[in-house]
Every structure is written in structure tokens, then in C-alpha cells.
Amino acid sequence: MKKKIIFLGLLLWGIVVKADMGAPSVVTQEVMIANKEGAYCYNIKYDSNGRTFSKTDKKVPYGKTFKIWEDVGVEYVGVSSEGYYDCYVSANDVISKNDEFDITSSNEVQKIDTKEAIILKKDGVLLKKGPGIAFSTITTIPKGSIINISYQAGTYWFYAEYNGLGGWVNGQDEAFAYDDSAILIYPYDNDIYDSNKKVIGKIPAYEEITDYLRLVSHGTNNYYVNYKGTIGSIYTAYPKLDGKLKLKKDIKLYEDVDGKKLINTIKKGTECDYSIIKIADFPEENTSIYVPSLKGWLVYQENYNNDVYEVIGETKTLQKEKGYLGEGLFGESIPSKDKDNPRKIENVNNNDLVLICVIGAIILSVTIIIVIKLVNKKKNK
Numbered sequence: 001m002k003k004k005i006i007f008l009g010l011l012l013w014g015i016v017v018k019a020d021m022g023a024p025s026v027v028t029q030e031v032m033i034a035n036k037e038g039a040y041c042y043n044i045k046y047d048s049n050g051r052t053f054s055k056t057d058k059k060v061p062y063g064k065t066f067k068i069w070e071d072v073g074v075e076y077v078g079v080s081s082e083g084y085y086d087c088y089v090s091a092n093d094v095i096s097k098n099d100e101f102d103i104t105s106s107n108e109v110q111k112i113d114t115k116e117a118i119i120l121k122k123d124g125v126l127l128k129k130g131p132g133i134a135f136s137t138i139t140t141i142p143k144g145s146i147i148n149i150s151y152q153a154g155t156y157w158f159y160a161e162y163n164g165l166g167g168w169v170n171g172q173d174e175a176f177a178y179d180d181s182a183i184l185i186y187p188y189d190n191d192i193y194d195s196n197k198k199v200i201g202k203i204p205a206y207e208e209i210t211d212y213l214r215l216v217s218h219g220t221n222n223y224y225v226n227y228k229g230t231i232g233s234i235y236t237a238y239p240k241l242d243g244k245l246k247l248k249k250d251i252k253l254y255e256d257v258d259g260k261k262l263i264n265t266i267k268k269g270t271e272c273d274y275s276i277i278k279i280a281d282f283p284e285e286n287t288s289i290y291v292p293s294l295k296g297w298l299v300y301q302e303n304y305n306n307d308v309y310e311v312i313g314e315t316k317t318l319q320k321e322k323g324y325l326g327e328g329l330f331g332e333s334i335p336s337k338d339k340d341n342p343r344k345i346e347n348v349n350n351n352d353l354v355l356i357c358v359i360g361a362i363i364l365s366v367t368i369i370i371v372i373k374l375v376n377k378k379k380n381k
Helices: 002-013 350-380
Strands: 030-033 039-047 050-060 065-072 076-080 087-090 094-096 109-119 125-128 137-141 146-153 157-162 165-170 176-178 190-193 199-203 212-215 223-227 230-234 241-247 251-254 262-266 271-274 276-278 286-291 296-301 309-317 333-335 345-347
Touching (some): 109 157, 137 165
Antiparallel strands (some): 030 065, 039 050, 065 076, 125 165, 190 230, 223 230, 241 271, 333 345
């Protein structure tokens, strides 16, 4: 049974970058407090609005050496030293003890399938020499730029190539998103959020989602979507599958994914189609499989000592026909005229377009008047 679940899990995740494969959130890195006045410690707090940092009166002295144990966005790092206070300090107060990072020799870096990604962050994303905030900044990659990511370190750091430069970018806080070709689906109504975490729309249950990019996330499937003109983020969805399985025991069929309303009991030996698999994250949770032909969910408790079903034939992840990058799928962008970066996407505001048209019309009108005056002047002579 365990092998079957692992197999199905790999099918479900096969086309996306693994956001967390058991690696630490950051690579091992030593930093030093570079602010000669010392660095203030900050406490972190998480709530419905995200995370906030509060300054304390505790200070870490100049020259103190630490190991980073967490990167938080691009503003703060968690520092740790035996026998010393563990806290967050401003990234502006630290520097790396070794500013060079060897991608080939680190056992904390994993190769991933090369993917194109687009920068979403308003102020752009920093390209760093290594996978950590304390490494030197190579350049800032502007919003709308296209990058290629091919390596991952920790949870949020990715090796990127941009305009002939190579370095590391941090994907937290919806900094960038990348192509993902699956058709998405979700068994509940799905809220769409703007950048301020405010609900701006809703996707009905079981609605197919094809206009989206995948966001870097920790433990969840986050996406940047365009649903009928509403553009924002959703926090969970599943790739739509096309597969068949055969039951090895009687399993109850429920109307909902949580197993609250019983519909029927499906007998051993029954062959079923399925399109969604919600695999249990923990042994005490249920695994749920959606069967479209029965309009219900096979829900059962995890039990690694007992096979529940076997996969019949090939399971396919259903694919959307076209991706986003270079196609202006979200409607608010047009191809760039930047010769050094022809794949860059430039955001265009409708008000800007109106202003351009007005200015163009004025220039044209003035030009016509001048030409007419010159013609009449020539005739009078």
C-alpha cells in the first residue's frame, strides 16, 4: 500500500518543482554582524495578515559570527550561536563570511527540471551570489522579467539565469511564478486573494483552472491565477488526473472529500475511474479519491499494512494546452521591446495608453497645421 501511495503521489507532483524535499529551509552559511553599532534582535509574529517583526532592546555585537537557521523574505535572517541569544536580525546588518558559493560541491543543492519563471514582485527580485540573504547582490531583476530556474537550495532559493548572469533568487512572498502545465481542480470553493491577502474572488468547486502560474511555497500548492478576469493567488489546488484503479477491499463512498455524508459502499473487485487524489499528509488522516462516474469520494484511513486498491493501466496528469509565458495570458501585459531581454513582459496601464494616444494626436495636429501654413506661404509667394 505504501508503494502505491508513493507512486500516486509522484504522479500528482511529477510536473512541478518540489517545494520541500526534506531539505533545510536554508543552506548552511556563516555570517558576521557588519553593523559597527551592533544589530538589534527582532521577534517574529504570524497572524492572518502575515508576519510582523517587533524590535527588542537586545543587541548582537559587531563582529559576532553566527550560522543562519532561517531566511525570512529578503529582510530578516534567523541567527544562532551556541550559548547566545537566538533571534532575527536585519539582513542589512549581516554579511557572509564567505561570499562565494560552489554549486557543484554543495550537498544541499538539488537539480530540478529547468523552468521559465516570471518576476511578480513590484520592486523586483535580488539576484544573489549564493542561496542566502547575506550573499552579495549581483543585480535586481525587474518585475515582468523572464528567468530560467534549474537548481534549488533549501525551500525557497533557486538558481536563476537572467541576461547572461547566473545567481540565486528567493521565491518567498510570491516573488516569482513559473510554468506548470497541469489542469487544476479543487473540491471546495476556492478564494482568490490579492497581494494584501484580501479576498477578491471565488472559484467554484470542481471548476477547471488553466490560466495560472505556480508559486514557490512551503508545504502547500499556491498559484497565481486569472479566473474570468480576476487576477490573484489561490492557496490550494490539485492536478486533474485520468486514471483507473481496482479495489482490493470494500470501501465506503462519500458525497464529500471529508467523508461526512455516506452514499454507498463500493465492493471489492470494482474498477473505478478517478480524477483527484488527496493523499493523507499524516497517518491519522484519511486519503480521499474522487470518482467522477460515481460522483463521490472513496475515503479510507491510511493503513500501510493493508492494500486497498491497485492501479490499472497508466495514470495521466491532464495537461492544459498552452502556458502563460510569452503569451500574455493574464491580459495585463504585452511583449517587451527590450532587445537584451526579448522575453521580458512589460505591464501596461490603460491610463498610460490613453495619455500616449492624446499626446500623439496633439503632435500630429500641430504637424498638420505647420505643414498647411508652409504650403499656403509658398503659394502666396
